[in-house]
Amino acid sequence: MSQLYNSIEPNIIDDEMVQKAIEEQCPEDIGKLAKREGINLKDVTELQLGFRNILQIDNLWQFENLTKLQLDNNIIEKIEALESLVHLVWLDLSFNNIEVIEGLDTLVKLQDLSLYNNRISKIEHMDTLQELQIFSIGKNNLTTLEDVIYLRRFKNLRTLNLMGNPLCHDEQYTLFVVAHLPDLVYLDFKLVSDTTREVAVLKYQDLTEPLEREEAQALAQLEEKQAKQKELEYHKRLDEIHSASSYDIAESKRAEYKEDILQLSEALMTLEMLIADQLEELIKDFKGNIAVIASTFIENVKGIITQCRDLENRHHEKLLEISITTLEKSVKNQLDEDLPADVRMLLVDKNTIVNAVNASHGIRLLKIAKRESDILCNTYRWQASVTEKAFQNEIDRNRDRVREIVQYIDNLQEELDNIEILEPTE
Template sequence: MNQPCNSMEPRVMDDDMLKLAVGDQGPQEEAGQLAKQEGILFKDVLSLQLDFRNILRIDNLWQFENLRKLQLDNNIIEKIEGLENLAHLVWLDLSFNNIETIEGLDTLVNLEDLSLFNNRISKIDSLDALVKLQVLSLGNNRIDNMMNIIYLRRFKCLRTLSLSRNPISEAEDYKMFICAYLPDLMYLDYRRIDDHTKKLAEAKHQYSIDELKHQENLMQAQLEDEQAQREELEKHKSLSAIREELELPNIEKMILECSADISELFDALMTLEMQLVEQLEETINMFERNIVDMVGLFIENVQSLMAQCRDLENHHHEKLLEISISTLEKIVEGDLDEDLPNDLRALFVDKDTIVNAVGASHDIHLLKIDNREDELVTRINSWCTRLIDRIHKDEIMRNRKRVKEINQYIDHMQSELDNLECGDILD
């Protein structure tokens, strides 16, 4: 994953390098024509190739304000920087470098194709501004947490994703997890995702996806509420400015401040609730793993005990059959000293009758052991499933109830404040 040592010294992106790169694009290219005929006009360059130049730091690109395509692969770049003026960039290749953190992309709002293949990246983040992103290549990095996939759900245009040769690609549920959590994805690791795979992934992770969608809806509702609160606050601020010009009483200013405080209180309460949701989710998941492990251990113990019961029954059967045949021989020879009950003596007719009777008893005992084992395993698995489902449902209901309580409380406070404001104005 690390770049091989290069005998060349690290180079700086200065004007000479950039002029040479533009000129090297050839007379057939528009940039090359400009370079030969009129001199280099960096603002007119649409495509720039700077690969295999041993570049250590991105710099001096501010003049390429209309650049659409930038190729910086196979260098020794350690940090993404110097791209803030490339707002029109559509295609960016930073593969085969030494980048550890995704950053410096906040202004690239038109970027559609981003390649960070073969770097040292361990976390997917700081891509929020790339609302048009369609292709993302992060193969051969150090990403090891599947939760990074959930972050990518916000990119509605993303259709192609490459994560091969990362630690997470070795996970057993790698493909199914990504297909479930990114349902609009068409290509994974440059292979098309068929509809059958998407349906299987959705069915496998349906419960988790439903819960995640619920949380996303809550967060969206929170954002919408915050936006509404901000708009309301702006209205109050405008009203405050007008009232100040009209020299309104101080009570009106206090009312506006209270309205802002209510908005801040709402944000604080919702933030605390979201933090609580995350903490409880982590606790519930840990409990689920522990209880599943305990149930698995219980089942192993049950199966071990039942295996011992079968061994005892087999030993009992062998001993009983041996005693029965010995008793039959004594009866035939007239050497039996004990008096047998009539119903028991009726079985000692011949060897086949004895063997069949003892075998039937043995089969019944084994069947009872098997049925008991199945009953115990089924009941413990059913109990575990019901317990986990109930915990998840209880947490969802708790969260919904709490969000409703917060909204009702904030609405009540705002209503009280509005009524107070109206009363003061009438006075």
């Protein structure tokens, strides 16, 4: 985009530019008021600084509550000076000359980031952007499909644009991206179809399954590390009580720590209640889905059983017709072949043969009915068992978790109570 500004001197964001931008984006009457009386920059939540030939980002530290920032269509070469914009949700740095992704560490609330049409060759330095939902990095210099794997850490990412990068020329591009980012909804402005997702998962499962195991292991290690860190902090606080310079200070620290333990207990119980409520809703949804599956299966079974009965009725009619014909030929000694003795026993008269065929028909219908009943009963039992097990597992999990919290808090309290604070001797 810089070629559009070859005859214009590059700019740095200064007070005059910022003030002018605020006045321009305000309604006319408010803009005039802002120009006359000024405006508190802390009240500004959106700022548009596109098409201003900006070379260097600067002078934005006063916008403490900014949530949306447009810096598109400039000649910016480096992402910098955004550290104070901690409330930023939307950032547009498209159509610039940026070569490296950096300077975004403090933007932990960022949900929508556009780096479209720059000179970036690697996706990196974005680890803290865990709220990221929309990411546009099309028309850059990304060359290898493996760069996409970095984006797996963003569990909320649903929309991704990579269009215009060299890596898009790979014939496996779409399947590779969809397989490695299973929660993606839109890729390059197109909805990811279920068919594409299924094909991608099957094609790359040998690559994605090890990644999933590694990520699970890394998460477990991180949780263990955090737990150890908390334990160290806990013992450090106990040491502070031991090493207090006076009895009053030690008692004060003990009382402070007791209050912290109480708050921790309340926080853990509150979180457990939230989890329990969320799981209850999920289990209700699960129960509904199981009911739909069971109902669909039952309807299919009933359809098949109906076909079986129709086939049996047609078989019965045909068998009855053949039997009567055979009886008539037997009476006239016109049978072409000898029949088994047990069959000849039935060829006495019409009533005998009809009764025998009807009895056989009735037995087969009973077997079909029993088979239907068995399948339906087993399906209903399975449905009840699966849903009851889900509910019971959640009840057990909740009880275990509450018991664990209580025990943990009791242990903390007991250890605190067991600390002896010696009164100073005179």
